[in-house]
Amino acid sequence: MENAIKNKKILITGGAGFIGSNLCNYFVKNNEVVCLDNFATGHFHNIAHLIDNKNFTLIEGDIRDYTVCEAAVKGIDYVLHQAALGSVPRSINDPITSNEVNVSGFLNILRASTQEGVARFVYAASSSTYGDSEALPKLEDVIGNPLSPYAVTKYVNELYADVFSKTYGIEVIGLRYFNVFGRNQDPNGAYAAVIPKFVKSFINHESPVINGDGNFSRDFTYIDNVVHMNEKALETKDINAINTVYNTAYGDRTTLNELIKYLKEYLSEFDPEISNIEVKYDSIRDGDIPHSLASIEKAKKLLNYNPKYSLKEGLREAVEWYWKNLK
Numbered sequence: 393m394e395n396a397i398k399n400k401k402i403l404i405t406g407g408a409g410f411i412g413s414n415l416c417n418y419f420v421k422n423n424e425v426v427c428l429d430n431f432a433t434g435h436f437h438n439i440a441h442l443i444d445n446k447n448f449t450l451i452e453g454d455i456r457d458y459t460v461c462e463a464a465v466k467g468i469d470y471v472l473h474q475a476a477l478g479s480v481p482r483s484i485n486d487p488i489t490s491n492e493v494n495v496s497g498f499l500n501i502l503r504a505s506t507q508e509g510v511a512r513f514v515y516a517a518s519s520s521t522y523g524d525s526e527a528l529p530k531l532e533d534v535i536g537n538p539l540s541p542y543a544v545t546k547y548v549n550e551l552y553a554d555v556f557s558k559t560y561g562i563e564v565i566g567l568r569y570f571n572v573f574g575r576n577q578d579p580n581g582a583y584a585a586v587i588p589k590f591v592k593s594f595i596n597h598e599s600p601v602i603n604g605d606g607n608f609s610r611d612f613t614y615i616d617n618v619v620h621m622n623e624k625a626l627e628t629k630d631i632n633a634i635n636t637v638y639n640t641a642y643g644d645r646t647t648l649n650e651l652i653k654y655l656k657e658y659l660s661e662f663d664p665e666i667s668n669i670e671v672k673y674d675s676i677r678d679g680d681i682p683h684s685l686a687s688i689e690k691a692k693k694l695l696n697y698n699p700k701y702s703l704k705e706g707l708r709e710a711v712e713w714y715w716k717n718l719k
């Protein structure tokens with residue numbers, strides 16, 4: 393990637409997490425990066441190699457605390473807001489904490505950014521905002537009713553961002569991420585995402601468990617496409633491209649059964665025994681939608697977004713990374 397953003401001071405909230413740490417790695421090459429994280433789900437090892445970099449500052453703090461947000465935005469040009477509690481099941485089990493972090497924490501960082509005069513606020517929105525809409529592909533303007541507390545929080549983020557841009561004039565862009573995967577994504581814990589969870593099962597010679605019959609499909613999106621999208625969102629000077637939301641995806645869908653097939657094939661190149669591991673099927677989870685596929689036309693047209701990695705290309709890189717890092 394070409395690194396079009398230079399010599400800026402960028403706050404990356406949730407910078408020790410999966411997507412945030414990849415953003416830190418990328419933007420620190422040509423910018424000053426401030427990473428704010430409370431390590432609720434992120435890990436110090438994702439950013440440990442940056443600690444001695446003069447262009448990198450870590451603030452260990454919680455976005456639920458307004459004074460922390462105020463201190464973190466001092467002198468900041470751009471904010472890439474990633475901090476949140478992800479996972480639909482987590483929000484079903486504990487909606488109060490998801491709301492405190494994802495809504496109140498979001499409002500704190502947005503308010504502090506507005507007060508500081510931050511030039512642009514780009515935030516992680518979510519495909520979960522499409523809720524029960526069955527329309528495919530997903531177009532930014534056609535959403536349904538949310539299916540989980542998590543989806544409510546992410547939709548509320550969009551409403552606040554829109555109101556703040558209209559009321560206070562801050563430039564905002566929401567990126568509705570679709571099932572992102574790649575290096576640094578945590579394979580552990582009850583709320584792990586499917587790709588790292590499946591990879592870990594295969595590497596441990598355990599059967600991956602699919603919820604449902606495996607015919608549900610997703611627009612799996614490799615992390616480098618997401619980094620590219622964040623850069624495009626910071627880069628645009630087109631007034632028509634800001635104060636809005638964009639699907640952030642590859643624009644293709646893959647069923648879970650197909651995903652398992654590819655993972656098995658790629659991992660078997662490292663360990664041939666993996667080809668004999670069978671999959672198990674379990675019941676469908678609450679809040680899960682059957683199919684997801686993004687239209688990426690809006691981002692292509694207005695942001696010049698051009699995702700380089702297909703699912704298979706991304707999976708190849710991710711599998712190699714997990715093989716080195718999980719073994």
Ligand code: NAD
Nearest residue numbers: 406408409410411430432433434454455475476516569572
């Ligand atoms: P992650 O859990 O790896 O990263 C989130 C980071 O936020 C973690 O480092 C965590 O410690 C930090 N954090 C959580 N609560 C905090 C708090 N109160 N104060 C400060 N930091 C806090 O998850 P991720 O997959 O990297 O997700 C990043 C963002 O993208 C989130 O907003 C998530 O909702 C959104 N998103 C992710 C996906 C995906 O597929 N991964 C899809 C849609 C949206």
